[in-house]
Amino acid sequence: MPPAAELWNEARAREIAETFANTKGGLLPALLAIQSAFGHVPGEAVVLLAEVFNVSRAEVHGAVTFYRDFRERPAGRHVLKLCRAEACQAAGSVSVAEVAKRRLKLGWDETDSEGNWTLEPVFCLGLCACGPAGMLDGTPLARLDGARIEKLIDGAAE
Amino acid sequence: MSLNARLSKDAAALALGADAVAAALADAAARAERPLTLTRTGSRGMVWLEPLLEIETPSGWLAYGPMTAADAAAVLKAAANGAAHPLALGPVEAIPFFKRQTRLTFARCGTVDPDSLDAYVTAGGLKGLERAIALGPDGILEEVTRSGLRGRGGAGFPAGIKWQGAAKAGAAQKYIVCNADEGDSGTYADRMLMEGDPFLLIEGMIVAGIATGATHGYIYIRSEYPHALAAMRRAVAAAQENGLLGPKVMGSDHAFDLEVRSGAGSYVCGEETALLESIEGTRGLVRAKPPLPVHSGLFGAPTVINNVLTLAAVPTILEKGAEFYANFGSGKSRGTMPIQLAGDVKFGGLFETAFGVTLGELVDGIGGGTRSGRPVRAVQVGGPLGAYFPRVLFDTPFDYEAFTAKGGLIGHGGIVVFNDSVDMAEQARFAMEFCAEESCGKCTPCRIGSKRGQELIDHIISKDNAASDIAILRELCDVMKSGSLCALGGFVPYPVLSALDHFPQDFDRR
Numbered sequence: 001m002p003p004a005a006e007l008w009n010e011a012r013a014r015e016i017a018e019t020f021a022n023t024k025g026g027l028l029p030a031l032l033a034i035q036s037a038f039g040h041v042p043g044e045a046v047v048l049l050a051e052v053f054n055v056s057r058a059e060v061h062g063a064v065t066f067y068r069d070f071r072e073r074p075a076g077r078h079v080l081k082l083c084r085a086e087a088c089q090a091a092g093s094v095s096v097a098e099v100a101k102r103r104l105k106l107g108w109d110e111t112d113s114e115g116n117w118t119l120e121p122v123f124c125l126g127l128c129a130c131g132p133a134g135m136l137d138g139t140p141l142a143r144l145d146g147a148r149i150e151k152l153i154d155g156a157a158e
Numbered sequence: 159m160s161l162n163a164r165l166s167k168d169a170a171a172l173a174l175g176a177d178a179v180a181a182a183l184a185d186a187a188a189r190a191e192r193p194l195t196l197t198r199t200g201s202r203g204m205v206w207l208e209p210l211l212e213i214e215t216p217s218g219w220l221a222y223g224p225m226t227a228a229d230a231a232a233v234l235k236a237a238a239n240g241a242a243h244p245l246a247l248g249p250v251e252a253i254p255f256f257k258r259q260t261r262l263t264f265a266r267c268g269t270v271d272p273d274s275l276d277a278y279v280t281a282g283g284l285k286g287l288e289r290a291i292a293l294g295p296d297g298i299l300e301e302v303t304r305s306g307l308r309g310r311g312g313a314g315f316p317a318g319i320k321w322q323g324a325a326k327a328g329a330a331q332k333y334i335v336c337n338a339d340e341g342d343s344g345t346y347a348d349r350m351l352m353e354g355d356p357f358l359l360i361e362g363m364i365v366a367g368i369a370t371g372a373t374h375g376y377i378y379i380r381s382e383y384p385h386a387l388a389a390m391r392r393a394v395a396a397a398q399e400n401g402l403l404g405p406k407v408m409g410s411d412h413a414f415d416l417e418v419r420s421g422a423g424s425y426v427c428g429e430e431t432a433l434l435e436s437i438e439g440t441r442g443l444v445r446a447k448p449p450l451p452v453h454s455g456l457f458g459a460p461t462v463i464n465n466v467l468t469l470a471a472v473p474t475i476l477e478k479g480a481e482f483y484a485n486f487g488s489g490k491s492r493g494t495m496p497i498q499l500a501g502d503v504k505f506g507g508l509f510e511t512a513f514g515v516t517l518g519e520l521v522d523g524i525g526g527g528t529r530s531g532r533p534v535r536a537v538q539v540g541g542p543l544g545a546y547f548p549r550v551l552f553d554t555p556f557d558y559e560a561f562t563a564k565g566g567l568i569g570h571g572g573i574v575v576f577n578d579s580v581d582m583a584e585q586a587r588f589a590m591e592f593c594a595e596e597s598c599g600k601c602t603p604c605r606i607g608s609k610r611g612q613e614l615i616d617h618i619i620s621k622d623n624a625a626s627d628i629a630i631l632r633e634l635c636d637v638m639k640s641g642s643l644c645a646l647g648g649f650v651p652y653p654v655l656s657a658l659d660h661f662p663q664d665f666d667r668r
Contacts, residue, residue, distance in 0.1 A: 024457060025419075027439035032381075032420055059440065066441035066598075068423030069381050085343030086538055086588070087574045090501030091529075123425060123592065125382050126346035127170050128572070129205035129499060129506025138384065142173035 005039025005074065012037070013045055017052040027053050027063060031070060040071040076111045076118040078156050080104070081135040082144075084121040087128035092145070096132045097121075099146040103153050116157065160193040161238060162214040165225075166268060168201035168353050169385040170346070175226065176209035182230035183211070190231070192238060200354015202250055202268035203508030206529075212250065213237040221247040255524060259510050260486060262474045262494050263467060264347075267354035272389055275396045278357040284408070286473030290365045291410045293476075298369040299325060302472065304480035306492030311337055311428075311465030312540065312569040312645070314491075314558045317472075320462055323452035324370040327460035332372035334363050335437070335456060335463045338379040338386070339421055339428035342541025344500040344572030347508055348466035351496075352379070352386040355470075356393035357402075360416065362469035364407055365476055367414040370462055375414065378433050380421040391418050425542075425596040429644045430463045432598055443598045444644040465570070467496060488514030491557035501537075501574035502528045518552030521575055532577035536661070538585075540569025542592050543649035545656035546582065565656060567649070582661035587615040589653040593646060604647025607638045611654065621667040628658065628665060 006012065016033050020026030027049065034045050041064050050057040064070045082097050106112060106119040127133035130142035136152055165171070165180055180196060187194035202210055207223035215237055222233045222245045229245055236243035250256055250268075270277040278284070290298050303318025324332055336359065340348040352359060363375045377394075379387045394416050397403040405413045419437055421427050427436045431445035434456050455461025471493060475483045484492045491513035497520060499506050504526035521527070521537055528534055536546045545566035547554070554564050561568045576585075593608035614631045618624045635651035642648040658665060 025437050025439035028422060028436060029419065029439075032422060053439075062441050063439070066424065067421075070422060085592075086542060086585070087344040087500040087572075089585075089588070090574050090576045090580070122382060122423075123596070124341060124343045124345075125169070126340065126349040126386075127173050128344045128346055128501065128574070129503070130170055130174060130208070131501070133173065140169050140173035140385075142170065 006037050008038055008042055008044060010044065010048065013048055014052070017049055021052055027055070027060065031060075031063060035070055040074045042072070073111070074115070076116050078116065078137055079118045079120065080153070081120045081122040081125075083123070083125055083127070083131060083133045085124040087124070088131035088133055091131035093132035096144045096146060096149055100149050100153065103150055160195060161187070161234065162195050162197070164197040164199045164212045164269070166201040166208060166210060167198040167385075168208075168350060169383070170205050171201055171208040171210070172385070174208045174224065178227045179209045179211065179225045179230060182227035183234065186231035186234050190234065192234065194234070197271050199270060200267045200272050201350055201508075202256065203264065203350060204253065204255055204505070205507040206505055207247065210250075215240065218249050221250045221253070223247060255505055255507065255509070258524065260494050260512055261510050262483070262486075263358070263470050264351065264355070264496060264508065264510050266358065267351060270355065272354050272356055273392050273396070275357060275393075275400050275402065278355070283357055283473075284361060284402075286476035287361050287364055287408065290368055290476045291408060291412065295325060295369050295371065298365060298476065301475055301480045302369065305475040305483040306487070306490070307468065307471055307475060307483065308491065308558065309465060310467035310471070310495070310570065312567065317464060317468050320452060320464070321366065321369050323450070324372065324460045324462045327453060329460050331374070331457075331459045332370055333456045333459055333461040334366045334370070334372045334375040335433070335461055336363055336375065336377040336466060336469055337428065337430060337433055337463055338377055338383075338390075338466050339433060340383070340466070340570065341380060341425040341428045342543075342570050342572055344538065344574035345498050345541060345570045346500075347496040347498055347571065349383050349386045350508055351466055351470055352383070353389045356390050357397065358470045358473055359390075359466055360393060360397050360402065362472035363416060364403070364412075364414045365472050366462055366464065366469060368407070368412045370460075372460075372462065373413045373415070375416045376419055376437055376456070377416060378419045378421060378427070378437055380428075381423055387418065387420055394418055425592075426598045426644075426646055429646060431644070433463065434461065441598070443600050444646075446643060467570075486512035488512070488555060488557050489559055491559070495556065495568070495571050497556065498572045499525045499575070500572060502530050502532070502577045503575040504529045513557040514555050516552065517547060517554045517556060517573070518549075520556065520573060521552065525573075525575060528575060528577045530577055532579065534575055535578040535580055536576045536582065538574045538576070538653065539572070540567045541572055542589060543567075543645060543652055544569050544572075545652045546585065546660060547656070548660040551660075565652070565659075567652065582657040582664040583615060583619050583667075586654045586657040587612060587619065589650050590615060593650040597646060601641070601643040601647060603638045603641035604643070604650075607634055607642075607647060608650060610634060611638075611650075615654075618665055619667060624665060624667065632658070
């Protein structure tokens with residue numbers, strides 16, 4: 001299980017943001033730290049970061065929406081990332097992804113209604129000589145196949 | 159008697175179960191009452207043999223792999239008694255894949271504890287920096303220029319010329335930026351180096367700082383590489399504690415410090431100006447050039463941006479001299495290139511060699527063909543913006559100019575092997591889809607062109623009027639090639655056009 005995210009707490013968020021207030025180009029590290037603490041970047045955080053970094057909300061929103069890693073809503077308890085890039089395609093990743101989508105009943109970038117699973121594409125994890133590759137709750141996975149991904153999904157859900 | 163052993167903690171080894179092997183080894187050693195000192199290292203680069211265990215014996219270090227937890231007890235026993243074991247591979251240096259390499263940049267990777275500065279120095283580290291401090295800025299610039307070192311990120315620009323530009327720029331603050339946003343599929347050399355020998359990169363960056371008068375550096379690492387980020391952060395902290403980084407580098411009058419920055423999942427941030435924007439904390443929008451970053455880069459200051467492998471080649475050049483390095487290679491491509499074999503390949507891994515070996519030798523000889531056993535149909539060289547090469551081009555030597563002449567690029571040295579089940583129209587479509595997904599949106603040819611390109615290939619695949627659609631697609635590629643602001647939109651025509659040129663039958667769906 002990944003470490004549980006903290007619930008949104010403005011004082012805590014301000015404390016995190018202010019750590020980076022004097023860092024040159026500190027907005028991106030601050031956003032990463034906010035997401036790491038709370039599991040996502042809620043709308044309140046955008047307002048707060050704009051104030052701390054003295055930039056417009058549009059600029060913060062722009063950064064949040066530009067980078068794939070930032071989530072505006074919490075992810076599921078388990079996050080499965082599957083590589084969609086060419087080296088993994090060559091090793092059979094397309095069918096692995098089909099199996100995962102069916103098992104989880106999810107499409108790319110979707111989270112189920114119970115908040116158990118999030119399925120995300122990733123474009124290369126640097127595991128290109130042992131693909132198809134993925135990452136389950138931060139643990140790297142190699143040489144995936146349909147049976148293995150089903151087993152991993154069922155095992156994590158228990 | 160205590161046994162010394164080493165086992166990789168490289169992300170690929172971890173993905174293949176190295177931690178379970180480590181736990182089983184500790185358990186087996188305890189049960190057998192045989193003390194075991196297990197050092198977790200980077201990878202030796204032979205991914206098909208990971209997790210690879212090396213054990214020190216009276217006849218040298220012997221390798222065993224691919225290990226599983228179930229093999230741990232038997233392997234330890236065999237190694238201690240000098241007995242045979244089915245997983246025994248002999249010394250790593252005698253394995254043909256390894257023996258044929260020229261390991262300069264990756265000489266140490268996989269043999270040392272990447273968290274230990276002491277281990278780095280004991281294994282010969284910092285000799286390049288010592289000589290650099292003695293030579294001074296002009297001497298360093300001279301060595302790097304004469305070595306013929308070219309940017310390993312893809313563009314192949316001479317590193318010495320870039321450094322001279324920054325050195326000449328008059329500014330109070332200059333920066334060295336390491337581009338570790340290795341987003342190209344099929345490449346993992348940067349990741350392996352940062353996880354396996356991070357002090358080498360730090361050493362190379364300090365040398366760049368001294369040469370150009372830059373006192374601050376950034377290493378921008380993609381967030382998809384959490385293990386590399388952690389390894390690099392540990393190494394930078396250790397270097398700061400030991401005075402390798404700080405106001406007096408190794409007791410000299412040179413100041414240099416480093417920060418590690420994480421990306422946030424954007425491929426285009428590997429483009430150097432988008433990367434600068436990202437370090438500045440904003441959206442990774444590509445900047446128009448000029449001004450070149452060496453004149454006005456990070457926070458408007460003169461900035462040298464080099465790839466991990468470029469900077470990691472520098473300590474060797476300084477330690478052994480420009481001639482030593484320039485003696486390897488072919489034509490204008492000097493030195494060695496860590497080539498990465500990926501995809502459906504039997505012997506997948508990192509193969510560092512002098513430029514000039516042919517593509518066919520790399521794929522069929524060194525790579526051993528496909529892992530699946532099916533015939534090789536195509537290879538994509540240089541990442542998602544690299545061309546697809548058919549077998550008829552396998553006589554192309556691996557160097558910058560030779561690949562350009564055949565309508566391709568070597569990029570960051572990744573080779574992705576595809577078997578005969580590949581559908582090249584689908585691959586061309588994916589190239590456009592990827593470009594649309596990752597486009598920063600600043601210039602129209604890339605932002606709109608990639609989307610239209612994807613739709614056109616969809617049409618072609620669904621059999622609608624293929625001939626006229628193919629003509630439009632070629633025209634679109636021409637516009638994207640010459641009209642895009644950066645290499646994302648500008649190079650995505652390479653995979654598309656090479657698929658069309660070399661595999662036209664895949665686009666004929668009638």
